[in-house]
Amino acid sequence: MALLFSALRVLLGLFFFASGLVKLTDRVSGDVHRQLKSQFVQFADVFPLKEFGYSPEPGRYLETVGWVEVVSGLLLAFGPQLLQEISNFALTVVMIGAIYTLLVLKEPVAMCAPATICLGLLLLLNIRGRGRYVKSKSE
Template sequence: MPTFASTLCWPGGGAAPGFGRWQFAREPAGLAGTSQRVGAAFRRRRRREEASPRGGLWVPSGAAMALVLAALRVLLGGFFALTGAAKLSQISAPVSQQMGRVGEVEEKWESRKSQLWKALFVQFAEVFPLKLFGYQPDPVNYQTAVGWLELLAGLLLVVGPPVLQDISNFLLTLLMMVAIFTLVSLKESLSTSIPAIVCLGLLLLLDVCQFLAQTKKMVRHSRKKTPSAFKEPWT
């Protein structure tokens, strides 16, 4: 009857290499090394998941994300604040001319710009989206409302609190959608619609970046509350 010792021997006799007391003495060290490798693998996987919390989509680090958001807010907010101020200044241009503006050339240029803005908003009012429901705004009031909306929303997008920044982003996005709809209704060329399309794309990009930043914070906060089962290597 074969014994346990005979199973550890080669057919020709002698102990099988790798077995015996030497092998059993090294076995705990082998298990410890295996547990360390498994723990290291899980830690590497956890770091990859923290770097990409949305299942393979690359998300920049916290500092890079904050820099991108700040740059987009300053760029868009400054642009809309300037365009809004330009619209409001053209409304008040005739008043400043009556108060005595120096130079006939400058007067004619300002008057021409003011008339151009008024003519544009007359056309914009004719294809206003709510005209289908029986409402057509006055061109001057329309220009004033758009100017103040761009000015205030642009300033809040740069220096406002997070809640007002989100509201400003939403209002400016709606405004750009209305602008694109207006230009399409007037059958303008594609080159005329490019500024509104670019602004709409940047506003949507800012919205997506803010959503990714909030998602990343939520994932990190939830992982801090939930301890990992493989935080330490097996012993």
Template sequence: MALVLAALRVLLGGFFALTGAAKLSQISAPVSQQMKALFVQFAEVFPLKLFGYQPDPVNYQTAVGWLELLAGLLLVVGPPMLQDISNFLLTLLMMVAIFTLVSLKESLSTSIPAIVCLGLLLLLDVCQFLAQTKKMVTHSRKKTPSAFKEPWT
């Protein structure tokens, strides 16, 4: 099971690192008008707009790119605590992505990648939790040496 978890973690981390790098590389490229147009739409339905905050589309794209890149790399090579944090951040990012696509009334086929990524991130989180629980149960079942040599009478 540990091998499957590691493979899933590398797959997801690599995917997010690549997509983050693509978002960052397209910020300065003149041919990235389509990506810029998408982030203009995404900024218009940003969830915190209800509270009066609407991000600049270029800054939004930069922030999402860095978050995906760094969290993806940490998911692959980071220590377990940082892997958990990056999994959590990527899960939140996918929830915001799904919210954004639903708010824009995009077709379901447009949302499928975000839904699949969210499902895989949640699966990774649940499996890691179950693996840790299994370790705790097996360690607690080991016989501990008695503190007293003789029984109480």
């Protein structure tokens, strides 16, 4: 079972790494990168901290999310356990933000599915990690 969770962690980390790369450069997929650039204009309009007076510039917002996904994805896949847990938390926050944004924009439920699945897998890895930590402390 541990091998299954390790494989899931690596695959999910690599998925986030690839997802972040697409946000950072048009060399991976120019069409997707251009589409994301236009979507992040809408995403910036409904940014959760806008209520507190902070509204990100869409290009910087795209870059920031891209870098968080690239770095956190690599650390989730290949980092030491502490950095895996921190990366898991960072990616969980990004996925919650993605779901919030899509719901506020009243996008179809199908648009929320990838972020929801990723969030579920991140939470599964987090629970699995917690169970291992609690088990080893009680022994």
